[in-house]
Amino acid sequence: MEVRQEKRGLVEFKDDKVFTWPTLVAKEFLAAIFVTVGLLFYSYYVDAPLRELSDPGQAENPAKAPWYFLGLQEALVYFDPWFAGVVLPGIIILGLILIPYLDNNPKGNGYYTFKERKFAVTTFVFGYVFWYVLIYIGTALRGPFWAFFWPWEKWTHDFPTPLPMHDLPLSLGIILMGVFYFAGLTLPALVKRDFFMKLGVIRYSLTMGLLLTMIGTVIKMVFRLAFNVKYIIATPWINI
Amino acid sequence: MKVIPDLFKKITDSEIWKSVFRHGYTDTPRNRALQIISNVWLHLHPAKVREHGTKIRFTWCMGGITFFVFLFETITGILLMFYYVPDVNRAYADIVDLMYVVPFGRFLRNSHRWGAHAMVITVSIHMFRVFLTGSYKPPRQFNWVVGVILLVLTFLLSFTGYLLPWDQLGYWAITVGTNMARATPFLGHEGPFSYILGMRPDNDIRFALLGGTAIEAPALLRAYVWHCIGIPMVAAALMMVHFWRVRKDGGISGPL
Numbered sequence: 478m479e480v481r482q483e484k485r486g487l488v489e490f491k492d493d494k495v496f497t498w499p500t501l502v503a504k505e506f507l508a509a510i511f512v513t514v515g516l517l518f519y520s521y522y523v524d525a526p527l528r529e530l531s532d533p534g535q536a537e538n539p540a541k542a543p544w545y546f547l548g549l550q551e552a553l554v555y556f557d558p559w560f561a562g563v564v565l566p567g568i569i570i571l572g573l574i575l576i577p578y579l580d581n582n583p584k585g586n587g588y589y590t591f592k593e594r595k596f597a598v599t600t601f602v603f604g605y606v607f608w609y610v611l612i613y614i615g616t617a618l619r620g621p622f623w624a625f626f627w628p629w630e631k632w633t634h635d636f637p638t639p640l641p642m643h644d645l646p647l648s649l650g651i652i653l654m655g656v657f658y659f660a661g662l663t664l665p666a667l668v669k670r671d672f673f674m675k676l677g678v679i680r681y682s683l684t685m686g687l688l689l690t691m692i693g694t695v696i697k698m699v700f701r702l703a704f705n706v707k708y709i710i711a712t713p714w715i716n717i
Numbered sequence: 718m719k720v721i722p723d724l725f726k727k728i729t730d731s732e733i734w735k736s737v738f739r740h741g742y743t744d745t746p747r748n749r750a751l752q753i754i755s756n757v758w759l760h761l762h763p764a765k766v767r768e769h770g771t772k773i774r775f776t777w778c779m780g781g782i783t784f785f786v787f788l789f790e791t792i793t794g795i796l797l798m799f800y801y802v803p804d805v806n807r808a809y810a811d812i813v814d815l816m817y818v819v820p821f822g823r824f825l826r827n828s829h830r831w832g833a834h835a836m837v838i839t840v841s842i843h844m845f846r847v848f849l850t851g852s853y854k855p856p857r858q859f860n861w862v863v864g865v866i867l868l869v870l871t872f873l874l875s876f877t878g879y880l881l882p883w884d885q886l887g888y889w890a891i892t893v894g895t896n897m898a899r900a901t902p903f904l905g906h907e908g909p910f911s912y913i914l915g916m917r918p919d920n921d922i923r924f925a926l927l928g929g930t931a932i933e934a935p936a937l938l939r940a941y942v943w944h945c946i947g948i949p950m951v952a953a954a955l956m957m958v959h960f961w962r963v964r965k966d967g968g969i970s971g972p973l
Contacts, residue, residue: 494765498752501771502759508778509785516789516835520827527816530809531888533931540889543879545837545872550893559908562897573865576848577858585851587970594851601848715909 547615770969779843803941852970
């Protein structure tokens with residue numbers, strides 16, 4: 478079969494089609510059986526959790542969201558609820574939705590490759606792994622009062638008092654944040670000129686804005702853990 | 718003895734048989750195609766697919782498994798609905814009954830619960846695979862968007878189900894989760910800039926989610942209705958779009 482492609486003229490199009498029945502359907506059927514058997518076996522041997530009747534006067538400690546949201550709950554350690562619980566997931570969803578419109582690299586469409594899309598794969602895999610690392614910490618390493626416990630430590634209510642935290646001065650915070658985003662937006666454009674040119678200014682700004690926010694989230698965590706910084710920017714209205 | 722082959726022929730040649738099965742099963746290309754095309758369930762597939770798309774090492778089978786687990790959850794969920802009433806005075810007792818009294822009730826509830834976790838895992842692995850194969854690239858951009866919404870709906874499905882046992886685990890998990898809504902900028906009464914819209918505990922977005930200022934009877938009913946009817950219907954509609962678009966955007970992705 479021949480397919481006309483713009484600019485490149487005629488190219489050979491390899492017709493590797495096979496009949497869906499039975500090639501694909503058989504595999505789907507087997508997958509369905511394996512999943513069913515696996516789920517039923519697991520359900521036979523492992524009981525779903527059920528605690529005591531709910532009691533609004535008796536708070537669980539720690540009270541944990543379902544595991545897939547524990548990354549966000551873990552982010553609550555480092556950020557105020559409006560960011561960790563609302564804006565951050567909002568940005569993540571928006572960023573995911575934007576991916577196909579931001580990534581205009583024509584290569585790597587429909588096959589596995591790292592070489593041809595290093596930036597995209599690295600960024601996504603980092604975010605994906607980071608999400609699950611936070612979930613792991615929130616699930617396994619957080620005990621009563623959301624205190625940190627290593628896997629080999631026993632959860633107790635007797636843990637050292639956390640060190641006092643301080644805010645950065647407002648002016649320093651604003652300067653740091655401004656420099657971070659300004660440098661993050663301009664430097665890559667200057668150093669990797671072709672990266673900027675290929676994306677164009679709108680795609681580039683959105684891509685880097687999202688990437689910087691992801692990196693910034695990590696940096697804020699480091700600030701908190703290493704320097705006991707509570708807020709980078711602290712105002713009466715909003716704290717970051 | 719030709720009795721059995723004769724009988725078999727008599728049955729398959731009969732009007733009744735032919736009204737149900739439109740074609741034979743002899744292994745011919747035509748029958749292989751008809752097997753898909755003439756079957757309302759299977760014709761979700763094209764009659765022929767590109768060979769790499771049938772390889773488990775390419776698709777990991779995760780999208781299909783996610784859909785299958787959704788069906789699994791629908792069936793077990795319907796069965797659970799026979800035994801469960803979303804009333805704060807009954808809900809917990811109904812779950813305890815399921816665990817200790819209803820025949821196979823424990824097994825039923827376990828499989829629904831673990832299926833829900835499985836679906837969250839498989840859908841996120843599916844997204845990972847689709848990203849790594851660059852399958853969101855033109856012409857499939859929009860289907861990725863639909864997929865992201867389905868991912869969020871999967872989380873919400875699982876989340877709304879979490880409250881239903883009305884035990885300490887679900888109650889406090891939903892407390893933690895919905896307390897976030899309090900902090901929504903502009904729309905939550907503890908969120909930044911909420912004074913602009915005059916948000917109070919009894920009119921903000923958390924109030925809308927819970928149907929009250931605390932997790933009480935209306936919240937349980939809302940979680941139940943969203944879990945059993947609202948979100949599954951939206952998700953099913955979007956799944957139709959998702960699968961339809963896989964076909965319309967050129968079938969399973971692959972090297973050009």
